[in-house]
Amino acid sequence: MTVLSDRQQLSYIAAQAADARLNVELETEGMTLNIGPQHPATHGTLRIIARLDGEQVVWAEPGCGYMHRGYEKLTEVRTFPQVTSLINRIDWLGSFANEVPFILAAEQLMEIEAPPRAQWIRTILFELSRIANVSLFLGDLGVQMGAITPVFLAFRDREYVLNLIEGATGGRFHPNFDRIGGLKEDLPAGWVAETRQVMRKMRQFCDEIEDLLFGNEIFQSRMRGIGVIPADVARQYGLTGANLRASGVDWDLRRDQSLPMAWDKVDFKVWTHPDGDSFARCWVRLQETREATKIVEQLLDTMPAGPVMAKVPRIIKVPEGEAWVSTENPLGEMGYYVVSKGDLGPFRVKIRSASFNNISVVPWVLKGVYVPDIITILASLYFILGDIDR
Amino acid sequence: MVVPLSETTDTAPPVALPGDGLREQVIDLLRSELGEGLVDTHLIPQTDLWVRVDRSVWRRTAEVLRSAGFDHFCFISAIDWLPSPFGRGEDDPSDPPPERSTEIVQGYAGGETRFQMLARLTDTNRHLGVNIKCDVPTEDVVVDSWVQVFAGANWHERETHEMFGIGFAGHPDLRNMYLPGDFEGYPLRKDFPLLARMVKPWPGIVDVEPMPVADADETSSDETPAVTPDGDQS
Numbered sequence: 001m002t003v004l005s006d007r008q009q010l011s012y013i014a015a016q017a018a019d020a021r022l023n024v025e026l027e028t029e030g031m032t033l034n035i036g037p038q039h040p041a042t043h044g045t046l047r048i049i050a051r052l053d054g055e056q057v058v059w060a061e062p063g064c065g066y067m068h069r070g071y072e073k074l075t076e077v078r079t080f081p082q083v084t085s086l087i088n089r090i091d092w093l094g095s096f097a098n099e100v101p102f103i104l105a106a107e108q109l110m111e112i113e114a115p116p117r118a119q120w121i122r123t124i125l126f127e128l129s130r131i132a133n134v135s136l137f138l139g140d141l142g143v144q145m146g147a148i149t150p151v152f153l154a155f156r157d158r159e160y161v162l163n164l165i166e167g168a169t170g171g172r173f174h175p176n177f178d179r180i181g182g183l184k185e186d187l188p189a190g191w192v193a194e195t196r197q198v199m200r201k202m203r204q205f206c207d208e209i210e211d212l213l214f215g216n217e218i219f220q221s222r223m224r225g226i227g228v229i230p231a232d233v234a235r236q237y238g239l240t241g242a243n244l245r246a247s248g249v250d251w252d253l254r255r256d257q258s259l260p261m262a263w264d265k266v267d268f269k270v271w272t273h274p275d276g277d278s279f280a281r282c283w284v285r286l287q288e289t290r291e292a293t294k295i296v297e298q299l300l301d302t303m304p305a306g307p308v309m310a311k312v313p314r315i316i317k318v319p320e321g322e323a324w325v326s327t328e329n330p331l332g333e334m335g336y337y338v339v340s341k342g343d344l345g346p347f348r349v350k351i352r353s354a355s356f357n358n359i360s361v362v363p364w365v366l367k368g369v370y371v372p373d374i375i376t377i378l379a380s381l382y383f384i385l386g387d388i389d390r
Numbered sequence: 391m392v393v394p395l396s397e398t399t400d401t402a403p404p405v406a407l408p409g410d411g412l413r414e415q416v417i418d419l420l421r422s423e424l425g426e427g428l429v430d431t432h433l434i435p436q437t438d439l440w441v442r443v444d445r446s447v448w449r450r451t452a453e454v455l456r457s458a459g460f461d462h463f464c465f466i467s468a469i470d471w472l473p474s475p476f477g478r479g480e481d482d483p484s485d486p487p488p489e490r491s492t493e494i495v496q497g498y499a500g501g502e503t504r505f506q507m508l509a510r511l512t513d514t515n516r517h518l519g520v521n522i523k524c525d526v527p528t529e530d531v532v533v534d535s536w537v538q539v540f541a542g543a544n545w546h547e548r549e550t551h552e553m554f555g556i557g558f559a560g561h562p563d564l565r566n567m568y569l570p571g572d573f574e575g576y577p578l579r580k581d582f583p584l585l586a587r588m589v590k591p592w593p594g595i596v597d598v599e600p601m602p603v604a605d606a607d608e609t610s611s612d613e614t615p616a617v618t619p620d621g622d623q624s
Contacts, residue, residue: 065568073577077478077587237542238463251514322497324438324510324521339469339497345478352465360545
């Protein structure tokens, strides 16, 4: 047994007391945690500032704007056909779906409609970009929880869909294929048969992911009951897409509005989930991917023959007027409010992107959660940086 | 299987969809609730509805519509109706600046001011949307905030404040979202120049002119050719 001198004993007591004081001070002040702008969980450059009390978040705020490109201003100096190459880059994982609502708005103002075959191919490409987009989400979901395998499966199988998009449009990520009045070209030979094969593969991929991830106990315990968004909060914040449907609101723009697209010609189910938690949001997306493969197959079965381009003047002048067209994009409702003054280009375009609204709920939903759940909640809300900042 | 074209292009004669009746109900409701506050309406059958309200009832409109079922918040933004003094940025900077019209012409449902608020609410049960506009006088660019009615309006109003310089009375925190805090000017106002276009005119503007080879036989006929006017052909 060591014998301590009086002086040693006193210094020991003083050191303990100083440590204790320090701890008390830390506890009362809390701690600010900065996630991002460069963080793997933010899919780009989103910054989350979270104030913590112990392990719990008491206040959180996303900082956007690291990728703001000013598309609304840039559209004012472009002609109508040139705008599509810009808005391709908003949600870069589902680019074709970005072009469609803008083109539909311009067509609505010009009072023209694409021929049926073009509507069919548009809808098919739209759903293919949904599959490509959401399959990457499903793979990436595992990474946020430490499971590496699903992301490799996702990158492997997404490639099949991207090859299809490239085969039809010439662009893997930025097709720029939609035109006012129809499409740039018809489908290449052999594309339909290949698409059928890929759709079967993608359903297998969904089954794989469902087994690997959704049945996994760790996944369930990290996701179930975490980050619950009730339906009325979801509506107030303007959440759309799977985030809204996971809160039990049955609202899908593919079914609930009439557009000159082919969704009303097929039979599909709109999946909802009553829970509103992280698990529900991911689960709804998985079901939607399956549903999208079925939509594509049905459309391939019923595709009409004919031209893919309506008669439009070579120099496009859109008549004076205003139009709002929105569609159910992979991330949610994406809409364009187009104001035309009868000129070559739009006078003003308001881009209503899905992620901007979906992420605006983050300060609300992160209040009171634990630090590790920040990552899973962000992942389950699913945003694309370009879709927030535009 | 290929379905013949005729089977899919046959369209039924246009019938009045239930949507138009509901839209008229919305107009009636707003008229009875807001009275003089409802300035103008514009209804395009089977397409969409625009209403313009007075600035004094801007927040009340949101409350009325929300309790009438329009409880899904879509967006808030604004429109600057001043024609751009810089045109489309196609001028050669070495030439003297061309004369441009400065006449302000508002769109659907009219208007009297240069700045107009633009918002949209959706009814997810009846599958209906309504566009709401509101004049904002240039000398006092402030409207009431919607944050107390729709919490999601928070970010949209911050963005509108930053881009158009429109103030929101009652907003908790009007910080900039995208730009640095000390940025001067409001980028989406029409008199804010797009500097990249000021120093060099956009070369892409010439793409809309017909290609010389493809048009050799088509330019003689009056008929407009059904070809794609895409900008990236070469």
